[in-house]
Amino acid sequence: MCNPRAQGGSSRRNQVTSAGYDSGSYGHIFDGKPAKVKKSGGTIHVFYGGEGIADGPGHGHVKATGGPSGENIVLWRLPASEGGRTIVSNSMDEKYGNDLNDYLS
Amino acid sequence: MCPGLLPPNLYEARIMNVPTTIPLIALRAWPSLVGAKFIERVTTPVPANPDTIFDIYETKTGQLLTFVRTDYADPRDEIAEFHTVSRRYRAGDLLKPHNETMTITVQEHDEMEGDFFITDESAAYFKVYYYVAKTVQ
Numbered sequence: 001m002c003n004p005r006a007q008g009g010s011s012r013r014n015q016v017t018s019a020g021y022d023s024g025s026y027g028h029i030f031d032g033k034p035a036k037v038k039k040s041g042g043t044i045h046v047f048y049g050g051e052g053i054a055d056g057p058g059h060g061h062v063k064a065t066g067g068p069s070g071e072n073i074v075l076w077r078l079p080a081s082e083g084g085r086t087i088v089s090n091s092m093d094e095k096y097g098n099d100l101n102d103y104l105s
Numbered sequence: 106m107c108p109g110l111l112p113p114n115l116y117e118a119r120i121m122n123v124p125t126t127i128p129l130i131a132l133r134a135w136p137s138l139v140g141a142k143f144i145e146r147v148t149t150p151v152p153a154n155p156d157t158i159f160d161i162y163e164t165k166t167g168q169l170l171t172f173v174r175t176d177y178a179d180p181r182d183e184i185a186e187f188h189t190v191s192r193r194y195r196a197g198d199l200l201k202p203h204n205e206t207m208t209i210t211v212q213e214h215d216e217m218e219g220d221f222f223i224t225d226e227s228a229a230y231f232k233v234y235y236y237v238a239k240t241v242q
Contacts, residue, residue, distance in 0.1 A: 036151070038151050040185065040186060041182060042182075043179070045151075047152040050152070050154065053153060055151065055153045055154065056152075056154060057154050058154075059152055059153075061176055061177075063179070065215075074177070075176070077177075086176075090214075
């Protein structure tokens with residue numbers, strides 16, 4: 001069984017490859033499910049609820065922008081286990097959405 | 106071993122399972138992709154199952170174009186990721202769908218109009234966005 005926490009994820013330190021690519025950190029919980037968080041420039045990605053691993057097959061995807069901790073959720077796609085619907089999709093006209101920190105721990 | 110930690114060769118083998126065929130609605134939006142030759146697929150190692158895929162094509166006239174499939178079109182963020190992973194290619198301005206003689210400069214998400222992409226509601230289990238970027242080697 002794949003257990004990212006057993007591979008250093010519990011420290012929440014981001015994994016940086018030898019090529020310098022920051023692949024984010026496991027060990028988070030989002031909406032009650034194991035999550036991986038990755039910062040990319042001014043954007044924060046949360047991958048959660050995947051099969052076997054947070055960002056595995058059927059994972060949900062949340063993308064947030066604004067401020068140091070991503071105040072505005074611009075995309076929220078549910079995991080396949082919850083139907084896979086996209087419940088938030090900022091279509092270039094909504095600039096203020098849900099606060100990521102209301103759901104992420 | 107976790108999928109996110111797969112060695113590059115296995116990771117690349119898995120993402121190659123996603124067809125490189127360009128959907129018909131995208132060919133209608135960017136006719137220069139018709140008959141284009143597939144060159145290379147680039148994607149980031151996170152998430153373990155990619156949300157964004159960059160397929161590089163060479164058109165019949167020799168122009169390089171990157172066809173982007175993503176679950177949320179944010180080209181500034183996505184192209185920055187592309188440049189982090191790809192050592193060989195640089196993506197630039199976007200080609201406007203259904204009028205590809207016009208180009209669109211990539212800006213911050215909030216600064217962009219919603220006229221640089223098309224969407225495909227039938228793909229997979231969520232809406233997929235397509236856009237095309239001029240590319241140089």
